[in-house]
Amino acid sequence: MSTDNSSEYFSSQFKLGILGGGQLGKMLLYETRKFDIYTVVMDASNEAPSKIACNEFVLGDLMDFNAVYDFGKRVDVLTIEIENVNIDALEKLEDEGLKVFPPTKALKIIQNKAKQKLFYVDHDIPTADFQRFAYKSEIKDSIANGALDFPFIWKAAQFGYDGQGVAVIRKTEDLDRLPAGECIAEKMIDFKNELAVIVTRSASGEVKTYPVVEMEFHPEANQVEYVICPARIDAAVAAKAQEIALKVSEKIQHVGILAVELFQTKDDQILVNEVAPRPHNSGHYSIEASYTNQFEQHIRAILDLPLGDTKSKVAGIMVNLVGAEGHTGAVVYENMAEILGMEGVTPHIYGKKETRPFRKMGHVTIVNESISEARKIAQQVKETIKVISK
Incomplete structure (x- = not known):
């Protein structure tokens, strides 16, 4: 090194x-x-x-x-x-x-979801079946020809984030409100859990992974509500998730943090959903819960310094703070003192002065010796703090 x-x-x-x-x-x-x-x-x-x-x-x-x-x-x-x-x-x-x-070679693969999915197929990395379309109109032809069945997941090839650029398509009319450009139609996976593994690769090739985390999503906004570390899954499933994440990292040859989002299917197969070549929402728990948080690790990796210890000191859960529905304007964090009075709770406020529905405004980390106790406190936090407008 x-x-x-x-x-x-x-x-x-x-x-x-x-x-x-x-x-x-x-x-x-x-x-x-x-x-x-x-x-x-x-x-x-x-x-x-x-x-x-x-x-x-x-x-x-x-x-x-x-x-x-x-x-x-x-x-x-x-x-x-x-x-x-x-x-x-x-x-x-x-x-x-x-x-x-990350090197531009890696970024080119990741920046476009269609290229990213083709990369997985080319490198024998398990992922959901999909079709690639240059234009949205081609999807209707595919449905008419019987080549595509409802329901499926539509994803814009580029510029999607925080639930934007992703939609569940249950009928042809659902396509009408979507942008017309390059996209993919992905088979809807009947999954048991959504998982993530953060892999760090330094400029000289040292590699470390963080523990597998479990993600609970908001049903409407398609945003992560809770990230739970360690994931409440069997050791064999966790080992498989780590193994597949490491394979993705090795093939893409990124430098820095790579967050690998995964599906655990009903029969415990692991499929890669997508990746992000930067610090990621699924690693925020690490600021309070890990020996080396993901942000320090990213800095170590890109400067080719020895990578830090990725183990957790304690169980950690991250709760996303997003703008409440029906509120747009100057932000107010309601009941902040109340959550600060709860055990093991640390809020992070991002500094965005204007809120709007589902905008990421901050997160809260809950640490505890017991993952089940941490999850209970996380629920209390979610139900107590409100991100509203004046």
Whole structure:
């Protein structure tokens, strides 16, 4: 492992660039602050949560070639906190010798869900059956020809996030409200659990995984409500999930964090749903519950420092705080003092001043020696705190 240059990162002239200034960037910056690593962040919003915590903030469109390229010329290592960035600019920067993590080769596969699914098929990685369509109109032809059955999952090939760009299609009319571009139609899986494994790969190839987590989703918003670590599953299923996540990591050859989302079917098969090449919602519990949280681990990986201990100190559950339905405007966190009075509860507020229905505004971690006790407290937290508008 290459650690010869490690001293150049801390309290030095070294500059780490981060594309994206959302809450994931903000939480990455907790760690760069801890290590006194100089950071430069670019985001399209002047209200970006990361703005308050970085050394330099650049206002710019992440999909604009010149903005991304010019930004890259200012820094020594470049990483992302969101996949929707201009790949061509990153590729040019990489060709000119800038260290870009994850590498553009990996990002190209992951950024487009159709390419991602084809990659799994090509590398014998288990995933749900799917069809790829250049245009939404082709789906109706496929249904008419009997090649596609209801119900199925529609996914936009690009730019989906937090439940956006995903829909359950039960009848042809359900397609009418969806955008027309490239997409996939995926077989609906009758699953027992939704799981995730975070794999970290350093620039020189050291690899570590976090414990398997279990995710409970909001039935309407298609967003994670609870992340539970460790997952309440058999050891054999957990081992299979780890094994498949490691295979995905090895084939994609990312650097940094890779969150691998998985389905556990009724007969305990493990299927890959999708991946994210950055710190992820399914790893937020690690800030309080793990020896090395996912954000510090990402920094260690992209700077090619030794990876930290991924074991949990204690059982952890993460509750997402999302904007309440019927509320849009200046945010108010109702009953915050009440949840702070509960055992093992730590809220994280992302710094978004405006709320809207289902917008991710923060999360709360609950730690406890007992996973069942932690789950009970998590339910209390969910029922107590309200993210509303003034």
